[in-house]
Amino acid sequence: MRGGPRHLVVGRLRKPHGLKGEFTVFPLTDDPALVFAPGRALHRMDLGGELLGAVEVERSRAFHREWLLKFRGVESRSELDLWKGQFLAADEQTLPPPREGEVYLHELAGFAVRDAAGTALGLVSALYEMPAGLMLEVQGPKREFLLPFRKEFVRTMDREGRVLVVDVPEGLLDL
Numbered sequence: 001m002r003g004g005p006r007h008l009v010v011g012r013l014r015k016p017h018g019l020k021g022e023f024t025v026f027p028l029t030d031d032p033a034l035v036f037a038p039g040r041a042l043h044r045m046d047l048g049g050e051l052l053g054a055v056e057v058e059r060s061r062a063f064h065r066e067w068l069l070k071f072r073g074v075e076s077r078s079e080l081d082l083w084k085g086q087f088l089a090a091d092e093q094t095l096p097p098p099r100e101g102e103v104y105l106h107e108l109a110g111f112a113v114r115d116a117a118g119t120a121l122g123l124v125s126a127l128y129e130m131p132a133g134l135m136l137e138v139q140g141p142k143r144e145f146l147l148p149f150r151k152e153f154v155r156t157m158d159r160e161g162r163v164l165v166v167d168v169p170e171g172l173l174d175l
Helices: 077-081
Strands: 007-017 022-027 041-045 051-063 066-071 087-091 112-115 120-130 133-139 144-148 154-158 163-166
Touching (some): 007 041, 007 066, 007 077
Parallel strands (some): 112 163
Antiparallel strands (some): 007 022, 007 087, 022 066, 041 087, 051 066, 112 120, 120 133, 133 144
């Protein structure tokens, strides 16, 4: 395990925009106005999760479904062209904690999964992005199963206790 602060991905760098040194960013956060606020320190990250360098947001504004960000000291469009497809990450300690009943997705691995009666169903071992949404892989007592990470199935999340209380779709555990 790496030491130092944990960095959470908050946006995907898409492409330079215009001639003023701005970059289009697809937000991967619920609160882009806070995360991309001027003065915010962020890091560029590659697909492998490696940090590539720190940047500071000079200015930002919403732009359709994306955001336009200008980074302090970065004026060259040719430099920005090299950033296409990279990500922006923030130090977890600088972000607001999840609200009541919410978790960061990276925290779900290892959560205990129980039904409403308290019966242990297994542990979350992985997450998968599927066309229909996020799926949790749960290692059960006999085998693993996939559970949709949706409100109708995940009833409560206890972040401190690391427990999900779920309603399993009928027949799922019988397959």
